[in-house]
Amino acid sequence: MSGAPESMDHRPLGDLLCPEPDERPDLWPWSARRREDGALEIGGAALPDLARDFATPAFILDRADLRGRAGVWATAMAEEFWDGYGMAGADAFYAGKAFLSSDVVRTVTGEGMGVDTASLGELTMALRAGAEPSRIGLHGNNKLNSEIELALTAGDGAGIGRIFIDSLAEVAQIERIASALGTTARVMVRVKTGVHAGGNEYVSTGHEDQKFGVGAFDGQLDEVIAAVEASPHLELRGLHSHIGSQIQGTAAFEEAAGIICGLAARISTGIGRPLPEIDLGGGVGVAYTGDDPVPTSPVEAARAIAAAVRGACEELGMPIPRVSVEPGRSTIAPAMVSLYRVGAVKDATLGEDAAEALHGRRRYIAVDGGMSDNIRPALYGARYTATLANRVSDAPPVRSRIVGKHCESGDVIVWDVDLPADTAAGDLLVVPVTGAYGYSMASNYNMLTKPGVLAVENGEAEWIMRPQSIEDLLALDPGCR
Ligand code: LLP
Numbered sequence: 001m002s003g004a005p006e007s008m009d010h011r012p013l014g015d016l017l018c019p020e021p022d023e024r025p026d027l028w029p030w031s032a033r034r035r036e037d038g039a040l041e042i043g044g045a046a047l048p049d050l051a052r053d054f055a056t057p058a059f060i061l062d063r064a065d066l067r068g069r070a071g072v073w074a075t076a077m078a079e080e081f082w083d084g085y086g087m088a089g090a091d092a093f094y095a096g097k098a099f100l101s102s103d104v105v106r107t108v109t110g111e112g113m114g115v116d117t118a119s120l121g122e123l124t125m126a127l128r129a130g131a132e133p134s135r136i137g138l139h140g141n142n143k144l145n146s147e148i149e150l151a152l153t154a155g156d157g158a159g160i161g162r163i164f165i166d167s168l169a170e171v172a173q174i175e176r177i178a179s180a181l182g183t184t185a186r187v188m189v190r191v192k193t194g195v196h197a198g199g200n201e202y203v204s205t206g207h208e209d210q211k212f213g214v215g216a217f218d219g220q221l222d223e224v225i226a227a228v229e230a231s232p233h234l235e236l237r238g239l240h241s242h243i244g245s246q247i248q249g250t251a252a253f254e255e256a257a258g259i260i261c262g263l264a265a266r267i268s269t270g271i272g273r274p275l276p277e278i279d280l281g282g283g284v285g286v287a288y289t290g291d292d293p294v295p296t297s298p299v300e301a302a303r304a305i306a307a308a309v310r311g312a313c314e315e316l317g318m319p320i321p322r323v324s325v326e327p328g329r330s331t332i333a334p335a336m337v338s339l340y341r342v343g344a345v346k347d348a349t350l351g352e353d354a355a356e357a358l359h360g361r362r363r364y365i366a367v368d369g370g371m372s373d374n375i376r377p378a379l380y381g382a383r384y385t386a387t388l389a390n391r392v393s394d395a396p397p398v399r400s401r402i403v404g405k406h407c408e409s410g411d412v413i414v415w416d417v418d419l420p421a422d423t424a425a426g427d428l429l430v431v432p433v434t435g436a437y438g439y440s441m442a443s444n445y446n447m448l449t450k451p452g453v454l455a456v457e458n459g460e461a462e463w464i465m466r467p468q469s470i471e472d473l474l475a476l477d478p479g480c481r
Contacts, residue, residue, distance in 0.1 A: 013358060014397050016418045018387035018432075019290040026287050026294050027385075027432050029062030029335050038391040040430055043456030047339055047389040050454060051428050055467055056341040057369035057451040059439055064457050065335040066107050066435075069298075070094065073327055074112030076302035081323055087306065088276075088322045092298075093137055095282045095328025096122045098436035099336070103455060103464035105129035108331065114161065116282075116326040120147045127154050136160040137279075137326070139190070141211050143170060148177045152185055159183060164190045164240050164279075166213060168220070171227040171234065178233035185233060188279060189224055190240040191216045193259040197244040197252035197283065212242070216263055225267055236271070238321060239264055242281025245329060250296055250304035256280060257305050261312035261321075268318060277322045280305060284330040288433050289385040298330065329436040336435030336453075338374065339389060340367035340413075342427040343405070363400040365419065367429055370404015371411045372445045374431070374438050378410045386414045389430040393420035402429065406446050439465065447473055 021032040021040075032042050039046040043062045050060065073092040081090030093116040094108040105115060105126055114135035117123040126136050133155030138147060143166070152159045165171060165187050178185045190213040214220040228234045243256045257280055264275045286295050305323065313320045344366040350358060376382035386402055397418035404411040413431060423429075442450045452467035474480040 011416075013399060014418055016385070016399070016416050017290070017397065018385040018417060020387070024287070024290055024294075026334065027290070029337065029432075030065040030068060031062050032337075032432075034392070038388075040387075040389045042337065043461070044459035045456045045461050047430060048428060050456070050461055051339060051341065051390075054454055054461065054463070055452065056339050056428065057367065057373055058339050058467070059336050059373075059434060059451060059453040059465075060339055061104075061336045061435065061453055061455045061464065062457070063103070063107060063335075063455045066104065066332055067111055069331050069335060070108040070111035070113050073298045073302075073325075073331055076298040077323070077325060078112070080299075080302040080306035085306075086320065087310070088320050090302075090306075090322060091135075091324040093135075093279075093324060093326045094331050095326045096126060097440060098328030098332050099438070099440045099453075100125050101453065101465050102129035104332070105131050109135070113331070114324075116328075120144060120150065123147060123150055123154075123160070133158060134161045137162045137164060139164045139166070141166045141213075143173070145173070145177060148174055148185075149181070152178055152181055152183050157181075157183065159185065161186060162237055162277075162279075163187050165224060165228065166190050168214070168224050168227060171224060171231060175231040175233050183233065184235050186235050186237050187228060188238045188240045188277065189214065189221065189228070189236075190242070191221055191260070191263060193241045193243060193256045195241075195243045195252055195256045195259065197247045213240075216259070221263065221267075222270070225270065229271055236275070238275040238277035238279065239267070240279040240281065242326065243283060245283050246285040247283045248285045248293060248296065250301055253280060253283070253301060254304050254308035257308040258312045261309060261316060261318070264321060265316040265318045274319050275321055277324065278309075279324040279326065282326040282328050282330075284327055286329055286333045286433060286436075289383050291383070295330065298327070301325075301327075331436075333433050333436035336433075336438070338369065338413075338431040338434040338438065338451075340369050340402075340429045340431070342367055342423060342425055342429055345424060358399045361398070363398045363419070363423075365400050365402050365423060365429070366405060367402060367413065368405060369451060370406045370413065370448070371408075372404070372406065372443045372448045373451050374413055374434060375441050375443070376437060377412045377415060379441075381415075383416075384414045384431050384433065385417050386419070386429045386431045388420065388423065389428040391427070393422055395420035395422040397421070398423075402431070406448070444468075444473060449473060
């Protein structure tokens with residue numbers, strides 16, 4: 001499944017209005033509010049002022065909100081897995097693929113999260129930003145030697161906390177590099193649990209027929225464990241499972257937790273000692289539009305996972321391992337919005353089906369960004385919503401599609417939203433919940449420059465990722481100097 005979602009054309013006008021911050025706080029940064037003059041405010045700064053003083057398009061991060069969400073994840077895990085409850089402790093690692101910058105690393109680690117990385121770039125960024133190496137993990141289904149070398153030498157040679165082994169071949173690769181460096185690699189093995197969950201086929205990762213992890217029930221896991229155990233430079237820390245992304249509810253996580261505990265018990269028996277840790281990955285979903293349910297909170301997720309782990313371990317008669325999770329989207333998505341300036345506005349005449357409900361037309365509202373700063377609607381058919389950021393309007397709603405300025409018709413930011421009929425060039429539109437997989441999946445398609453990321457807090461704003469300039473792009477081309 002990808003591309004355009006099923007059409008929602010037939011829903012009556014007014015059904016696809018963007019919820020205001022006081023109507024659906026879960027869709028907005030914690031500080032978002034509508035001012036009396038009609039402007040939206042985030043972090044104590046009015047969005048029209050930010051557009052004037054900085055730039056559009058821009059990602060706007062409510063840093064206090066991110067700090068809060070990171071703190072809630074870290075605290076929820078620590079509380080639910082507290083040893084006073086007979087548990088063995090827990091960790092929350094922020095999945096940097098959702099969005100990484102040095103400011104974000106410092107913000108989330110300051111609240112007690114570790115950092116989960118999946119490439120040389122992410123790992124270097126986490127280290128350069130000062131994340132404690134022992135609180136960093138490295139993922140990847142096809143790791144480069146350079147990634148493994150950095151993982152093993154970071155922190156003055158102590159290495160990062162954990163490398164997630166994704167295949168049998170990788171065992172030999174890490175053993176070879178660790179041996180050459182005269183060090184020991186702490187590893188966990190990523191397994192496919194068979195649990196199929198997540199919003200889109202492209203982001204669902206626990207089932208058998210996909211590229212990540214090793215099979216749990218076809219002999220692959222046992223082969224990998226035997227190879228790790230036979231490697232003098234590898235220390236087996238435990239098992240990992242990531243079942244998918246944008247998952248609603250807790251049932252799939254509970255199921256995966258039970259399966260991983262069962263596998264850990266089987267392996268412990270085989271190797272003659274308990275595995276100290278399990279990691280249950282990321283995947284907790286968020287709401288993107290008023291149609292989406294209020295999402296599972298970190299506290300609910302941690303509590304459900306804790307109960308599932310405890311129940312499984314009791315049944316299996318095994319000691320409770322330390323448990324970690326890797327939430328990306330749920331940590332940062334709602335803490336950020338995208339701010340665009342409206343340009344060209346035009347109406348398309350609709351076919352008979354939709355004509356009646358929508359008074360015959362769909363409005364195309366073009367903004368100054370597009371699929372280069374948010375590929376998710378085009379890639380996954382992801383739905384977003386949007387509202388005016390500079391004013392409120394009593395004009396009747398018009399079914400609108402917010403599009404970018406790229407050279408293709410799939411360049412859509414919001415498939416369907418009801419916006420006031422007087423929305424016009426110069427207005428500002430804000431799209432909430434763009435903190436995860438927006439900037440991090442941005443491109444330079446059509447040689448558009450990537451927007452910057454503006455952090456706002458206490459009315460003060462600063463770029464934590466400056467906007468690219470045309471010169472940044474041209475600098476890569478030796479013929480353009
Ligand atoms: N851990 C591992 C091993 C992962 O592969 C992922 C996401 C996460 C943690 C974080 O998952 P989260 O908590 O953010 O759901 N680009 C897609 C999402 C891809 C997710 C890939 N792995 C999207 O925009 O929906």
